[in-house]
Structure formats: C-alpha cells, structure tokens
Amino acid sequence: MHELSLARSIEAIVWRVAGERAVSVVELDVGELRQVVPETLEACWGMLCAGTPLSGSRLEVRRIPGVIHCLECGTETRLGSAPILRCNSCAKQSVEIVSGEEFMVTAVQLEE
Amino acid sequence: MGRFHRHDDGTVHEHDHDDPGHDHDHDHHHHPSHADHWPPHLPDEPLLSEDESRSEQIGDHRGYSTGRERIEVLERIFDENDAAAQANRELLDAAGVKAVNLMSSPGAGKTMLLARTLAALKGKVRCGIIEGDIETALDADRLRGLGAQISLLNTGDGFGGECHLDAPMVARALEGLDLSTIDLLLIENVGNLVCPAEFDVGAHRRAMIASVTEGEDKPLKYPVMFRSVDVVVVNKVDLLPYLDFDIDLFLNNVHSVNPRAGIIETSAKTAEGVGEWIAWLYQLLGIQPT
Structure with missing residues (x-):
C-alpha cells in the first residue's frame, strides 16, 4: 500500500546517482521482513517513471531471507512466512535479527 | 533551450x-x-x-x-525518512517534549483512548495531538475541548491520500503546534496495520492498539506492526464475555513476533485499565503521577 511513496524515495536516490544519464536497471535488496511487495513496487515504479527520463528503466529486486541469531546458543534460524522470533534449536526468544530488514538501492545500471 | x-x-x-x-x-x-x-x-x-x-x-x-x-x-531507501524523523526528534527534545506514535487498525479505539488520556492528564500534563487521517476532521473534533493543542493532518490533502504518516508529514504538522507549551505529544497515525509500521516519524515510543474484536491471529498476520512497537494496548476488554477471543493465545502470538512488547489491557469505553496506560505515559515523561 505504501509502495508508491517508496518508489518516490527510490527515484530520488536514482536521480542523485545517475543525474541525466539514461538508466536501464535499478538493483534493490529487499528483506523478507519488509512489507514490500516487489510486483507492486515495480508497477508503481513504471507509473512514476512514465514520461520522465527514467521511463524504460526497471527494478531488479533481490530478496534477502529473514535470519535470526540466538543469543543463548548461537544457532541461526531461517525465518518462515510468519516471522516467529524463536530459536529453532533451543526455543529461546533472546534473538537478534541478522538479515531480512534490508531495503536499499544497491546499484544503478546505466544505458551504454 | x-x-x-x-x-x-x-x-x-x-x-x-x-x-x-x-x-x-x-x-x-x-x-x-x-x-x-x-x-x-x-x-x-x-x-x-x-x-x-x-x-x-x-x-x-x-x-x-x-x-x-x-x-x-x-x-537505504528509508534514509531520507529516517533523517527527517531524527530532525523531528531533535526538535521535540530541544523543547522537552516526549512523543508517542500511536498506531492501530481502523476502529480499534485510538481516538477514544486518546480522549480518555486527555481527560486523565488535564491540568497535570500539557498534551499536544497530531491527528492523522486520510480525510475529515471528525477525530480532531472529538478531541477538542479536552485541553490539548491539536494539529490535524489529512493525508488526502496534499499528501496523495497516504495510508500512513511519514516523518516529513509530521514535520509539517509540528509547525502547527507550540512545542514550548506542551510536555507530551500523541501522534494518532492513520488507521492501518501495515504501512505505518515502516515509517519512523520521530516519536520516542511506538504504541499500538489491538482490540479484542480483531482476532488472535493478527500478530502473525501483521508481524511488522507488532514487532515495531514498545507496547500493545489490548482494547475493548469489556467485550470479552461476549466473544470467543482467546486472550492468552493472542498474547502468545504477540510475544512470538515481539518478545519485548509490553502489554496493557484496557477498555477505553469503561476506563478499565486506562490507569495503566496513563502510568506508562508518566514513565515515559519521567515524572510521578499526581
């Protein structure tokens, strides 16, 4: 639902990086713990860029899995669709999130 | 050219x-x-x-x-928002104001809890409200006359009808408040369990209201919201005798996705438990209740 405002933030970053050079691909890391629907984000990107110099560029999303690290036993647990913050090995809940909250522009590819 | x-x-x-x-x-x-x-x-x-x-x-x-x-x-794509949120927090800190970002689904009881809060704090703690809604001043009108400064933020009015408040919007709303004359700022976010969780607005604490009519599975369905908050206010507990709601299962689900979440059970309608919420606010303010 908030993908359009996220697309605007991405646009601001891409403008700052690429200036007036033609952009072909914007590479993103999107963690699975983020409530970002890549398909919706891509649709919003297309809407936002239509008629601008970014028209024709596309987003390339790499999903980053949610992983927690147990502070008790050190086990790393890959989170499933419901991100239960509990160690798979010892069932303790003193855990920290290692990955899955990423939401960043990692690279911008320019047209030749 | x-x-x-x-x-x-x-x-x-x-x-x-x-x-x-x-x-x-x-x-x-x-x-x-x-x-x-x-x-x-x-x-x-x-x-x-x-x-x-x-x-x-x-x-x-x-x-x-x-x-x-x-x-x-x-x-990071949230860097711009987060920088604006930090600027908001610094502005609030400079004025000695503590702020709470209050979130929930539509109809969970945010405005009624706020009305109870303002009534309880009247004459003791000077309150400001940022009232976020997509359209209408209905909620802001409900809170008038309770002694708080109110800044209405309609996201449908120049903000593209956003489903959440973000830090730049709150920065705009802060301009409508005299921070030097308030102690506590309560930011009523847009009713929505998804988007508001992703945006830091510059508050010192995040709280959410989950009402017992919403079902025990909500923490698992909206984990980002439940994980983002410091405290979950479980509202409408006066309705428990009439519902099949299993509150222990609900609390277990909350702690599955957020082991550190505080829990406060309230009925904003009957005022049951509201004192505990008020005590939580006093703790944030660092003062003793009077």
Whole structure:
C-alpha cells in the first residue's frame, strides 16, 4: 500500500546517482521482513517513471531471507512466512535479527 | 533551450536557462508529491563506487552486460525518512517534549483512548495531538475541548491520500503546534496495520492498539506492526464475555513476533485499565503521577 511513496524515495536516490544519464536497471535488496511487495513496487515504479527520463528503466529486486541469531546458543534460524522470533534449536526468544530488514538501492545500471 | 534539472529532493523540471526571470533558486518545488517536503538537507552523498568488488564478495550472480556502467550505491531507501524523523526528534527534545506514535487498525479505539488520556492528564500534563487521517476532521473534533493543542493532518490533502504518516508529514504538522507549551505529544497515525509500521516519524515510543474484536491471529498476520512497537494496548476488554477471543493465545502470538512488547489491557469505553496506560505515559515523561 505504501509502495508508491517508496518508489518516490527510490527515484530520488536514482536521480542523485545517475543525474541525466539514461538508466536501464535499478538493483534493490529487499528483506523478507519488509512489507514490500516487489510486483507492486515495480508497477508503481513504471507509473512514476512514465514520461520522465527514467521511463524504460526497471527494478531488479533481490530478496534477502529473514535470519535470526540466538543469543543463548548461537544457532541461526531461517525465518518462515510468519516471522516467529524463536530459536529453532533451543526455543529461546533472546534473538537478534541478522538479515531480512534490508531495503536499499544497491546499484544503478546505466544505458551504454 | 529547455533543460532538465534534478533537485536534491529528486524532483525534476524543465526550464529555459536563457529566461531572464530565471534566478537559479532551485529551492522552490513544483512537484505535488511528498518528495516536496523532504528535509532540504539530505544525508551525505551516497557511497559511490564504480568497482564491483562488493558484488563479487557477496556472490551476486545477477547478470549485467559488461558494456554497461554499473554504479554501486548501497543507500537505504528509508534514509531520507529516517533523517527527517531524527530532525523531528531533535526538535521535540530541544523543547522537552516526549512523543508517542500511536498506531492501530481502523476502529480499534485510538481516538477514544486518546480522549480518555486527555481527560486523565488535564491540568497535570500539557498534551499536544497530531491527528492523522486520510480525510475529515471528525477525530480532531472529538478531541477538542479536552485541553490539548491539536494539529490535524489529512493525508488526502496534499499528501496523495497516504495510508500512513511519514516523518516529513509530521514535520509539517509540528509547525502547527507550540512545542514550548506542551510536555507530551500523541501522534494518532492513520488507521492501518501495515504501512505505518515502516515509517519512523520521530516519536520516542511506538504504541499500538489491538482490540479484542480483531482476532488472535493478527500478530502473525501483521508481524511488522507488532514487532515495531514498545507496547500493545489490548482494547475493548469489556467485550470479552461476549466473544470467543482467546486472550492468552493472542498474547502468545504477540510475544512470538515481539518478545519485548509490553502489554496493557484496557477498555477505553469503561476506563478499565486506562490507569495503566496513563502510568506508562508518566514513565515515559519521567515524572510521578499526581
């Protein structure tokens, strides 16, 4: 639902990086713990860029899995669709999130 | 000859540099998006590098043709919002104001709990309210006459009908408050269990209301919201005798996704438990209840 405002933030970053050079691909890391629907984000990107110099560029999303690290036993647990913050090995809940909250522009590819 | 100009906030427009009226003041904005009110100063330039060593290090196997230039960026997409949120927090800190971002689904009882809160704190703690709604002043009207300063923020009015408050919007709303005469700022977010969780608005604490009519499974369905908050206010407990709601299962689900969440059970309607919520606010303010 908030993908359009996220697309605007991405646009601001891409403008700052690429200036007036033609952009072909914007590479993103999107963690699975983020409530970002890549398909919706891509649709919003297309809407936002239509008629601008970014028209024709596309987003390339790499999903980053949610992983927690147990502070008790050190086990790393890959989170499933419901991100239960509990160690798979010892069932303790003193855990920290290692990955899955990423939401960043990692690279911008320019047209030749 | 027209020329595209890119502003720091990402907006772009075209104008003629030979135009005698053009004054090179690029601080003006035309874009009706909310990039408009990003803070004028953005975070430092992103980390730019044309080498691709990181991609190799992390085993990035996405293909890109070698003939193309690839600029590594590594910039968090929430950085702009987070910088604005930090600016809000500094403004509040400078005025000695503590702020709570209050979130929930529509109809969970945010406005009624706020009315109870203002009544309980009247004459003791000076309150300000930022009332976020997509449309209408209905909620702001319900809270008038309770002694609080109220700044209404309709996201449908110039903010594209956003489903959440973000930090630049709250910065705008803060301009409508005299921070020197309040102690506690309660930010009533747009009723929505998804988007508000993703945006830091500059509050010191995040709280959410979950009402017992919403079902035990909500923490598992909206884990980002439940994980983002310091405290979950479980509201409408006066209805428990009439519902099949299993509160123990609900609390277990809350703690599954947020082991550290505080729990306060209330009925904003009967005032049951509201004292515990008020005590939580006093704790945030660092003062003893009077």
